[in-house]
Amino acid sequence: MKAEVSSEPHERKESRDKVYNQVEVSKKDRSIAVERSAEVKALDADYFAVKDQIPTGFKLEEEYQKSRKRILQVLGGSEEDWDSYKWHLKNRIGKVEVLERIVHFSDEEKKQIEKASKGYRWSISPFFASLMDPDDKNCPIRMQAIPSILEELDSSEIKDPMIIKYNSPAPLISRLYPDRVIINVTNACSMFCRHCLRRKDIDYKDVTYPRRLLDQAIEYVRENEEIRDVLLTGGDALSLSNSQLDYILTKLDKIPHVEIKRLGSRMPCTLPQRITPELCEMLETHDPIYLNTQFNHPKEVTREAQKAVDMLTKCGVIVRDQTVLLNGINHNPHIMKKLMQELLKIKISPYYIFNCKKVEGIRHFRTTIADGLNIIEHLRGYTSGMAVPTFIITAPEGRGKTPIYPQYLLNPNVDGEPLIRTWGGHILQYPDEHQPNGSPNGIMGNEE
Numbered sequence: 001m002k003a004e005v006s007s008e009p010h011e012r013k014e015s016r017d018k019v020y021n022q023v024e025v026s027k028k029d030r031s032i033a034v035e036r037s038a039e040v041k042a043l044d045a046d047y048f049a050v051k052d053q054i055p056t057g058f059k060l061e062e063e064y065q066k067s068r069k070r071i072l073q074v075l076g077g078s079e080e081d082w083d084s085y086k087w088h089l090k091n092r093i094g095k096v097e098v099l100e101r102i103v104h105f106s107d108e109e110k111k112q113i114e115k116a117s118k119g120y121r122w123s124i125s126p127f128f129a130s131l132m133d134p135d136d137k138n139c140p141i142r143m144q145a146i147p148s149i150l151e152e153l154d155s156s157e158i159k160d161p162m163i164i165k166y167n168s169p170a171p172l173i174s175r176l177y178p179d180r181v182i183i184n185v186t187n188a189c190s191m192f193c194r195h196c197l198r199r200k201d202i203d204y205k206d207v208t209y210p211r212r213l214l215d216q217a218i219e220y221v222r223e224n225e226e227i228r229d230v231l232l233t234g235g236d237a238l239s240l241s242n243s244q245l246d247y248i249l250t251k252l253d254k255i256p257h258v259e260i261k262r263l264g265s266r267m268p269c270t271l272p273q274r275i276t277p278e279l280c281e282m283l284e285t286h287d288p289i290y291l292n293t294q295f296n297h298p299k300e301v302t303r304e305a306q307k308a309v310d311m312l313t314k315c316g317v318i319v320r321d322q323t324v325l326l327n328g329i330n331h332n333p334h335i336m337k338k339l340m341q342e343l344l345k346i347k348i349s350p351y352y353i354f355n356c357k358k359v360e361g362i363r364h365f366r367t368t369i370a371d372g373l374n375i376i377e378h379l380r381g382y383t384s385g386m387a388v389p390t391f392i393i394t395a396p397e398g399r400g401k402t403p404i405y406p407q408y409l410l411n412p413n414v415d416g417e418p419l420i421r422t423w424g425g426h427i428l429q430y431p432d433e434h435q436p437n438g439s440p441n442g443i444m445g446n447e448e
C-alpha cells in the first residue's frame with residue numbers, strides 16, 4: 001500500500017502545530033479559567049435574571065400593530081398614510097378628546113392633562129402614540145409624551161438653563177465651545193417631549209426661522225475659521241423640509257473650514273417614517289453627516305427605527321444616541337443596560353447619558369448624579385464597551401457639558417505604584433511605567 005504523502009512543507013506544518021499548541025492549555029489552567037468565567041458571569045446575575053422581562057420594541061411588535069390599527073381608525077387614516085411622515089405631522093395628537101380614544105385615563109387625569117398643557121404645548125406623533133400602553137399610566141412612553149400635573153406643580157424658576165442670551169454671538173447661533181456651534185433651525189418637533197429642556201422655545205406654533213436669519217448664522221460660521229463642526233438642531237432638525245435642509249447643508253459645504261455637519265433629531269425614535277429614500281439621497285450628497293438622536297427606553301427601539309437607521313447608515317450617515325436620564329423611565333441600571341444593548345443591535349452608537357437639567361416644569365423627571373454614576377458603574381465592564389456612553393451633567397450658567405465618571409484610580413501612589421479598582425471590584429496595584437526620578441510617569445515624584 002502506498003503511504004500518503006503530505007504535500008505540506010515540513011516547516012509550515014511545524015509552525016502551525018506550534019500555534020495550535022499555544023491555544024491548548026493545561027487541565028489546571030483550564031479549570032482556573034472555568035472558575036473565573038463563572039465568577040464574571042455571577043457578577044451580572046441580577047441582570048441576567050431580569051433582562052428578558054424588560055419590554056422592548058421588538059418584543060411588543062404585536063401590541064404595536066394593534067395600536068396602529070386602532071389609531072388609524074380613530075384618525076381616519078389608511079395603511080398608506082401610516083407610512084407617510086407628512087400624514088403623521090399633520091395628524092399629531094394634541095387634544096384630550098382624541099387621546100382618550102387611544103389610551104385610557106380617568107376624568108381626573110383628563111382634567112390634569114388639560115391644566116398641565118397650559119404651561120407647555122403637547123402634541124404626539126401617531127407613531128409614538130402607537131408605542132403607548134393604553135392601560136398603564138406609568139408606561140415610559142406615556143410619561144414622555146402626555147402632560148402631567150407635576151409639570152404644573154413645579155415652581156423652579158429656571159426657564160433657560162443654557163442662558164442662550166450669553167451664548168448667542170449671532171442670530172440662531174449657540175456657541176459654548178472653541179471649534180463648534182449650534183444653529184437652531186426650527187422650534188418644531190414630531191412630538192413635544194415632556195422633559196424637553198428647550199420648552200421655553202417651543203411655544204404654541206411651529207416656526208422655521210426666516211432665510212435671512214439662517215443666512216446670518218451661516219455667515220457667522222464662515223467668518224470664524226476655527227469652527228469645524230456645525231450642529232443643526234432646534235426643535236428637531238428633521239422638521240425642516242428636504243429642500244430647506246439641502247439649502248443649509250449646501251451653504252455649509254461651501255465653507256472650507258467646516259469639516260462635519262451634525263443633525264439633532266429625535267425622529268428615528270418618534271417618527272421613523274421621516275427617514276425616506278429622498279431624504280437619504282439628499283443627505284448622501286453632504287457627506288460627512290452625523291445624526292444625534294435620543295432614545296430613552298428599550299420600548300422605543302422598534303422595527304421601524306431599525307429600518308430608518310439602516311437607510312441612514314447605507315447613505316453614510318453615522319447615528320449616535322443621546323439618552324436623557326429620566327426618573328421613573330430609565331433611572332435603573334438594568335433598563336439602561338437593555339436600552340444600550342438594543343441600540344447597538346440596530347447600529348446606533350450610545351454616545352451620552354445626560355442628567356436631566358433643572359428647568360421649570362420637569363423637576364419630577366430629575367434624578368441625582370449618584371443615580372447616573374450608579375448606571376455607568378453597572379455598564380462599564382458588565383457589557384460591551386461600545387454600550388457605555390459618557391455620563392454628562394451640564395454645568396450651570398451655560399458653561400457646557402461636564403463628564404462625570406466613577407472613580408477607578410483609588411490612589412495614584414501606594415508604595416510607588418497606583419492602586420486601582422477594577423470594574424468587577426478587585427483592588428489591585430497597577431505596575432505603572434517609571435520615569436528616571438523613580439515616580440510613575442514622573443507625576444507624583446518628590447520635588448527637589
Ligand code: SF4
Binds near residue numbers: 195196265
Ligand atoms: S424632540 Fe428634542 S427638542 Fe423636540 S421636544 Fe423632544 S427633546 Fe425637545
